[in-house]
Amino acid sequence: MTSDDTSTGRAGDGARPAPRGPVDSSRVPRFAGPATFARLPRLDETPGADVAVVGVPFDTGVSYRPGARFGGNAIREASRLLRPYNPAQDASPFALAQVADAGDIAANPFRIEEAVETVEQAAGELLDTGARLMTLGGDHTIALPLLRAVARRHGPVALLHFDAHLDTWDTYFGAAYTHGTPFRRAVEEGVLDTSALSHVGTRGPLYGKSDLSDDAKMGFGIVTSADVMRRGVDEVADQLRQRIGDRPLYVSVDIDVLDPAHAPGTGTPEAGGMTSRELLEILRGLAGCRLVSADVVEVAPAYDHAEITAVAASHTAYELTTLMCRQTAEGR
Ligand SMILES: N=C(N)NCCCC(=O)O
Ligand SMILES: [Zn+2]
Numbered sequence: 001m002t003s004d005d006t007s008t009g010r011a012g013d014g015a016r017p018a019p020r021g022p023v024d025s026s027r028v029p030r031f032a033g034p035a036t037f038a039r040l041p042r043l044d045e046t047p048g049a050d051v052a053v054v055g056v057p058f059d060t061g062v063s064y065r066p067g068a069r070f071g072g073n074a075i076r077e078a079s080r081l082l083r084p085y086n087p088a089q090d091a092s093p094f095a096l097a098q099v100a101d102a103g104d105i106a107a108n109p110f111r112i113e114e115a116v117e118t119v120e121q122a123a124g125e126l127l128d129t130g131a132r133l134m135t136l137g138g139d140h141t142i143a144l145p146l147l148r149a150v151a152r153r154h155g156p157v158a159l160l161h162f163d164a165h166l167d168t169w170d171t172y173f174g175a176a177y178t179h180g181t182p183f184r185r186a187v188e189e190g191v192l193d194t195s196a197l198s199h200v201g202t203r204g205p206l207y208g209k210s211d212l213s214d215d216a217k218m219g220f221g222i223v224t225s226a227d228v229m230r231r232g233v234d235e236v237a238d239q240l241r242q243r244i245g246d247r248p249l250y251v252s253v254d255i256d257v258l259d260p261a262h263a264p265g266t267g268t269p270e271a272g273g274m275t276s277r278e279l280l281e282i283l284r285g286l287a288g289c290r291l292v293s294a295d296v297v298e299v300a301p302a303y304d305h306a307e308i309t310a311v312a313a314s315h316t317a318y319e320l321t322t323l324m325c326r327q328t329a330e331g332r
């Protein structure tokens with residue numbers, strides 16, 4: 001594959017050369033060569049990244065269908081069709097900041113505790129370079145070590161959690177680190193700013209009413225999937241922005257927040273979810289927030305059809321990345 005890349009137009013500022021953009025799909029077929037996110041350079045091909053896209057092929061924390069370990073690479077494959085100008089945010093993200101694909105974190109698939117440590121450590125090293133992280137999961141277990149690493153750098157962060165599920169349950173089979181429990185652990189560990197925690201898109205059967213009261217005690221507010229439908233994306237985004245204010249913000253997107261019609265390729269699907277249009281619009285409405293890092297998790301390509309889920313996840317990561325690049329360009 002040629003290493004030809006699009007000229008991005010940002011003049012080098014002395015500290016760093018102009019960002020190296022994606023491979024030009026008008027010159028090199030977009031279906032050629034190994035996949036990196038959005039056909040961007042690998043991190044080792046750049047002097048350093050403002051946004052590092054990193055995969056975590058780990059799904060040992062799941063309670064139902066496995067397969068999210070293949071999610072990151074499915075998202076990279078589906079991201080070949082992304083283009084460099086984002087009209088919805090009026091920005092060319094990859095010209096505003098250097099985005100690079102940092103490859104995958106090698107988490108132990110046989111020892112969850114060790115995997116959690118590995119993800120925290122590797123994420124911490126990437127954050128120490130000054131990059132923001134756009135993580136491609138993996139199951140939702142990985143949000144805990146990612147939040148630990150982010151909190152070490154920024155202090156406790158506001159959390160905006162898009163998911164069909166609360167993921168604030170306590171344990172499964174006595175296990176503390178699973179994909180249904182990361183945010184309870186994160187609250188217990190003090191890595192979240194409990195004055196600004198929101199779930200968006202929740203729905204479906206619970207174990208009991210106490211799931212909701214426990215969750216509320218931890219400080220979470222809930223915008224259900226039905227609330228999004230009734231109130232509309234602009235009102236929801238306004239309310240979220242007000243709650244978040246200028247706190248450092250982490251956004252975690254479990255792709256099962258989308259209706260199974262929009263994201264069949266996931267491990268614990270629930271009927272009655274958001275559309276991909278609603279999700280993308282709410283994300284765009286977060287412009288102005290201080291987004292420090294984000295993840296997109298729970299893409300399980302074995303249950304996908306025609307890359308529906310992976311395409312939705314790639315666009316989700318694209319909107320989040322665009323928000324981060326705009327902030328870099330604004331010096332925030
Ligand atoms: N984080 C995701 N996707 N799912 C959690 C579901 C936990 C359960 O089986 O009750
Ligand atoms: Zn979920």
Ligand SMILES: [Zn+2]
Binds near residue numbers: 140163165167254298
């Ligand atoms: Zn989840």
